[in-house]
Amino acid sequence: DAGVIQSPRHEVTEMGQEVTLRCKPISGHDxxxxxxxxxxxxxxxxxxxxxxxxxxxxxxPEDRFSAKMPNASFSTLKIQPSEPRDSAxxxxxxxxxxxxxxxYTFGSGTRLTVV
Amino acid sequence: GDSxxxxxxxxxxxxxxxxTINCTYTAxxxxxxxxxxxYPGEGLQLLLKATKADDKGSNKGFEATYRKExxxxxxxxGSVQVSDSAxxxxxxxxxxxxxxxxxxxxTRLFVKA
Numbered sequence: 001d002a003g004v005i006q007s008p009r010h011e012v013t014e015m016g017q018e019v020t021l022r023c024k025p026i027s028g029h030d031x032x033x034x035x036x037x038x039x040x041x042x043x044x045x046x047x048x049x050x051x052x053x054x055x056x057x058x059x060x061p062e063d064r065f066s067a068k069m070p071n072a073s074f075s076t077l078k079i080q081p082s083e084p085r086d087s088a089x090x091x092x093x094x095x096x097x098x099x100x101x102x103x104y105t106f107g108s109g110t111r112l113t114v115v
Numbered sequence: 116g117d118s119x120x121x122x123x124x125x126x127x128x129x130x131x132x133x134x135t136i137n138c139t140y141t142a143x144x145x146x147x148x149x150x151x152x153x154y155p156g157e158g159l160q161l162l163l164k165a166t167k168a169d170d171k172g173s174n175k176g177f178e179a180t181y182r183k184e185x186x187x188x189x190x191x192x193g194s195v196q197v198s199d200s201a202x203x204x205x206x207x208x209x210x211x212x213x214x215x216x217x218x219x220x221x222t223r224l225f226v227k228a
Contacts, residue, residue: 004158042218042219042220042221043159043204043218043221045215045216048215056215091158091159093158093159097214103149103151103161103164104159104161104216105161106158106159106160107158108156108157108158109157109158
């Protein structure tokens with residue numbers, strides 16, 4: 001398996017533009033997570049899905065953020081409109097379980113810069 | 116709520132030195148504990164884990180023992196290499212938290228040749 005695949009690796013956009021980040025989880029993993037990493041706040045869980053259904057989106061910072069998982073092999077995180085404070089590295093992770101004994105497999109991340 | 120506290124970095128060591136990165140946690144139940152490693156430009160990788168008290172997780176020469184009495188899960192390695200330079204994250208997950216994984220702030224390790 002190629003692991004968790006994220007695209008793009010880098011994204012630079014202007015304030016106010018729409019940004020879409022993409023993730024392909026490991027085949028067979030039932031759970032998918034979106035995290036945001038910044039120097040100031042560390043790793044923050046934004047949202048997670050179980051069997052394509054959003055379970056907890058309490059970490060989504062505001063209505064400008066939305067996430068979907070239309071099928072077991074694809075998820076998107078959208079920011080509209082984007083703001084400079086959204087600049088961060090966004091990670092997708094997948095797992096056989098929500099936590100517990102398996103741990104998570106992370107993608108390589110998307111580094112987002114909003115200017 | 117649950118939390119994880121790691122020693123602040125960066126930690127700078129010479130090659131073949133002994134490594135300890137301290138991690139303590141606060142949890143209401145009986146969490147599973149993890150160490151993840153992040154190399155530059157990459158995502159986090161699971162390094163080792165322990166699911167109950169007194170368990171020892173180990174991988175690639177790294178070890179950590181789940182100490183319930185001191186609520187700790189310190190990471191150790193007997194002889195570090197330059198290739199171990201990375202950021203190390205301690206994490207926990209437990210049922211009462213909906214099994215969501217909570218990460219510490221990370222500790223950056225530099226190993227000099």
